[in-house]
Amino acid sequence: MRRLTVRTASRTYPIAVGRDVLGELGGLVMKTRGAGQAVVVCDENVAPLYLERVRRSLADAGLAASQVILPAGEQEKSLARAEELYGVLYDRGLRRGDTLVALGGGVVGDLTGFVAATYQRGIGFVQVPTTLLAQVDASVGGKVAVDFRAGKNYVGTFYQPSLVLADLRTLDTLPPRELRCGAAEVAKHGLLAGSAVLRRVRQLVRAPLSAAAVTQELVAGSIQYKAGVVERDERESGLRAVLNFGHTVGHAIEAATAFRRFSHGEAVALGLHAALRLSRELAGLPEADERMGHELLDGLGLPGRLTKARARDVCDLIGRDKKAGQDGVPYVLLRRPGFPVLGVRVPPELELEVVEWLRER
Ligand SMILES: NC(=O)c1ccc[n+]([C@@H]2O[C@H](COP(=O)([O-])OP(=O)(O)OC[C@H]3O[C@@H](n4cnc5c(N)ncnc54)[C@H](O)[C@@H]3O)[C@@H](O)[C@H]2O)c1
Ligand SMILES: [Zn+2]
Known part of the structure; x- marks a missing residue:
């Protein structure tokens, strides 16, 4: 098991990564939180697979454990579901010293974290991420949220x-599709971090992507990269924007295809292709590195071509990005792998040209 320590202004805490380590949960919760009640939140897909092991581990460590099982899906990240959870915690008499355990993907993590942050102004919160995306991205960094009307998070x-x-x-x-989506974020971290993290991601593409190929070093390296960014900028006032690499075009593609054609990770892969091409045009990324990036994403089995959306519509949506200012959206581009550049303005003609190119790749 690899143990990392995250040190932010608001809290220092451990992240443990390993294979077959669910049974360690109880002991680790006891050590970090102490005795008390633990309520495990998970969804109906994860419950039959892992809930029993988690409950047993908590009980063996002497914690009083109970659970809440929700339907699966993004629609669960709602204020209505949060209110329902507050009710459960109230009825079970949870206090500040007690702990909510999020067992599942990013949906369960974001919702449970939001409830933990707000119930009695903050109770204990432990994440047990079970998707690759949640392990390397959603469970790292402390952003918790529910969706509201058309607004995600x-x-x-x-x-x-x-x-x-x-x-x-x-x-x-x-x-497999969920695994690939997580791999898109791992590829993003690899390109941003360069060096060892990128080398490990590139090793993934030697064979068709499988869970067995995802190593402890790869996941720990990816987490370490994101945690390092968060440590320096917990509340996204500057540097944390680097994590938007590939997401400016990616988010617009998700929206242009009504969140149906592409999953988040797939849209991010397309956004990364666009960002790599723009990096060569505007940030001096060598052509060989650009090609390596495209091959990496294609090798992970992620979609490489934009379909079911017009380039013009995607560009209109880029302009409506939350981060857009008077003179467009500030892009994150790469000078070299491991050397991102923040706040690059992209001329609208070039933006359109690159999105057109995504449709023809
Ligand atoms: N907080 C953050 O910083 C952050 C970062 C990135 C994404 N997110 C959020 O994360 C969410 C997406 O997370 P996700 O991709 O994990 O989606 P998800 O939580 O919906 O999980 C994907 C699917 O896999 C199932 N599942 C989970 N673990 C499984 C397992 N081990 N075996 C079999 N099935 C399993 C789930 O039931 C679900 O059907 C979005 O809501 C997004 O906004 C948050
Ligand atoms: Zn993302």
């Missing part, structure tokens, strides 16, 4: 957990 806050435990064995049951 519109109501939320920053709330760091007391502990994150990522068990790579849980990825064995993940549908």
Whole structure:
């Protein structure tokens, strides 16, 4: 098991990554939170697979454990569901010293974290991420939120957990498409971090992507990269924007295709292709590095061509990005792998040209 420590202004806490480590949860919760009640929140897909092991581990460590099982899906990240959870916690008499355990993907993590942050102004929060995306991205960094009307993550806050435990064995049951979506974020971290993280991501593409190929070093390296960014900028006042690499075009593609044609990770892969091409045109990224990036994403089995959306519509949506200012959206581009540049303005003609190119790749 690899242990990392995240040190932010608001809290210092451990992230443990390993294979077959779910059984360690109880002991780790005892150590970081102490005795008390633990309520495990998970969805109906994850419950039959991992809930029993988690409950047993908590009980063996002497914690009083109970659970809440929700339907699966993004629609669960709602204020209505949060209110329902507040009711459960109230009825079970949870106090500040007690702990909510999020067992599942980013949906369960974001919702549970939001409830933990707000119930009695903040109770204990532990993350047990079970998707690759949640392990390397959603469970790291303390952003918690629910969706509101058309706004994704519109109501939320920053709330760091007391502990994150990522068990790579849980990825064995993940549908392949979900695994690929997580791989897109791992590729993003690799390109931003360069060096060892990028080398490990590139090793993934030697064979068709499988959970068995996802190593502890790869996941730990990816987490370490994101945690390092968050440590320096917990509340996204500057540097954290680097994590938007590939997301400016990616988010617009998700919206232009009504969140149906592409999953988040797939749209991000397309956004990364666009960002790589723009990096060569505007930030001096060598052609060989650009090509390496495209091959990496294609090799992970992520979609490489934009379909079911007009380039003009995607560009209109880029202009409506939350981060857009008077003179357009500031892009994150790469000078070299490991050397991102923030706040690059992209001329509208070039933006359109690159999105057109995505349709023809
Ligand atoms: N807080 C952040 O910083 C942050 C960052 C990125 C994404 N997010 C959020 O994360 C969410 C997406 O997370 P996600 O991709 O994990 O989606 P998800 O939570 O919906 O999980 C994807 C699917 O996999 C199932 N599943 C989860 N673990 C499984 C396992 N081990 N075996 C089999 N099935 C399993 C789930 O039931 C679900 O059907 C979005 O809501 C997004 O906004 C948050
Ligand atoms: Zn993302």
